[in-house]
Amino acid sequence: MKRSHLLAAGAAGTAAAGAALLGAAYGVYRLGFYHAAEPEVLATEELIRTLPYGAQMERDAAALAAAPCEAVHITADDGVRLAGRYYHHADGAPLAIIFHGYKGFARRDGLGGYTLCKRLGFNVLLPDQRSHGASGGHTITMGVKERYDCRAWAWWAARRFGPETPLFLMGVSMGASTVLMASSLNLPGSVRGIIADCGYTSPREIARRCLPQYLPRLPVGPMYAIGRLGTLVFGRFDPEDADCRRAVAHTDIPILFIHGEADDFVPCAMSRENYAACASPKRLLTIPGAGxxxxxxxxxxAYAEAVERFLHDCLTGTV
Structure with a gap:
C-alpha cells in the first residue's frame, strides 16, 4: 500500500475514533446533565413511594399548593431566565431562599424547610434551579453555575426587601451544595446563615459516585473522563471548577450542616468533610436511620430544634 493510502487510512481511523469519543461524551452528558425544564408533577403516587413519610409529605404538599404566592423572575449572569415563587407571611420578616435538588423541583424538595419557616413566620422564596420547573436552560451543572444563580437571587432579595431584612440560604441535596459553593462569593451582607441538608462535596465526586449506577460494569475513571469531555463540549462547564470544601474554607457565614446517616445516595461522610473544611461558625446534625x-x-x-436554634442564634449574633 502506498504511503499516501496509509496516511489516508490513518487519518480516517483517527477521525472515526474522535467521532466515537465525542458520541460517547454526548451520551454521558445527555444521561447525567441534560434536563429540559418541564412542568412540576406532584402526583400522589410519587409521594406515596416515599412511605412511611408519604402521608406527611402529602399534607405538606397540599398546604404549599394552596398557599398564595407571587411568581418572580430574574436573569442569571449568563442570560438564562430564572423563575421562583415568593411566599409572603409577615412584613419585615427574615427571608429563607430554599434551593431544590437534582432533577427535583421546589415544591417537593423544599417542603420541610418551607413548612418550618412558615411556622416561624419567615417569608420564603422557592427558586426553580436552571433547567428545572419554570426556569430556562437545559444543562444541570451540579452547582458550578447554580452557585452564581444563588448569588443572583440573594442580591434580588436584598434589593427588593432592603439590607435590613435578614436572608438565609437553604438547600437540599444539589441545592445544599449550591448554597455551600455560593458561600464564598460576594453575597449581600444581609445573608445571616446557610443551611445545607445532605449536600455533596463536589460535582466531580458525586458524578464519580453516581456513574456506576447509570453505567454499571464500566470503569469509573474512563467514564468520568468521557463525561467531563461531554460537559465541557456540550454543557459549557467543567465539573471540577467548583468544590464545597474550597468554598466553605473561605467564608465567614455561619453554616448548619444536616445529613441522614443512612443516606445511600450522597454519603453522610460528604457533609462531615464539608463541615471539617468550614472556616466559619458551624454546626453539624446527623440523623440516625435517615435516608x-x-x-x-x-x-x-431534632431537625426542627437544630434549625430553629441555628436561625435564632444567627439573628441574635450568638451563633
Whole structure:
C-alpha cells in the first residue's frame, strides 16, 4: 500500500475514533446533565413511594399548593431566565431562599424547610434551579453555575426587601451544595446563615459516585473522563471548577450542616468533610436511620430544634 493510502487510512481511523469519543461524551452528558425544564408533577403516587413519610409529605404538599404566592423572575449572569415563587407571611420578616435538588423541583424538595419557616413566620422564596420547573436552560451543572444563580437571587432579595431584612440560604441535596459553593462569593451582607441538608462535596465526586449506577460494569475513571469531555463540549462547564470544601474554607457565614446517616445516595461522610473544611461558625446534625433528603421526616423534633436554634442564634449574633 502506498504511503499516501496509509496516511489516508490513518487519518480516517483517527477521525472515526474522535467521532466515537465525542458520541460517547454526548451520551454521558445527555444521561447525567441534560434536563429540559418541564412542568412540576406532584402526583400522589410519587409521594406515596416515599412511605412511611408519604402521608406527611402529602399534607405538606397540599398546604404549599394552596398557599398564595407571587411568581418572580430574574436573569442569571449568563442570560438564562430564572423563575421562583415568593411566599409572603409577615412584613419585615427574615427571608429563607430554599434551593431544590437534582432533577427535583421546589415544591417537593423544599417542603420541610418551607413548612418550618412558615411556622416561624419567615417569608420564603422557592427558586426553580436552571433547567428545572419554570426556569430556562437545559444543562444541570451540579452547582458550578447554580452557585452564581444563588448569588443572583440573594442580591434580588436584598434589593427588593432592603439590607435590613435578614436572608438565609437553604438547600437540599444539589441545592445544599449550591448554597455551600455560593458561600464564598460576594453575597449581600444581609445573608445571616446557610443551611445545607445532605449536600455533596463536589460535582466531580458525586458524578464519580453516581456513574456506576447509570453505567454499571464500566470503569469509573474512563467514564468520568468521557463525561467531563461531554460537559465541557456540550454543557459549557467543567465539573471540577467548583468544590464545597474550597468554598466553605473561605467564608465567614455561619453554616448548619444536616445529613441522614443512612443516606445511600450522597454519603453522610460528604457533609462531615464539608463541615471539617468550614472556616466559619458551624454546626453539624446527623440523623440516625435517615435516608437521602428525609431527615426532617425521620426525626422532625431534632431537625426542627437544630434549625430553629441555628436561625435564632444567627439573628441574635450568638451563633
Amino acid at each position: 437521602h433528603a428525609v431527615s426532617c421526616y425521620v426525626d422532625p423534633a
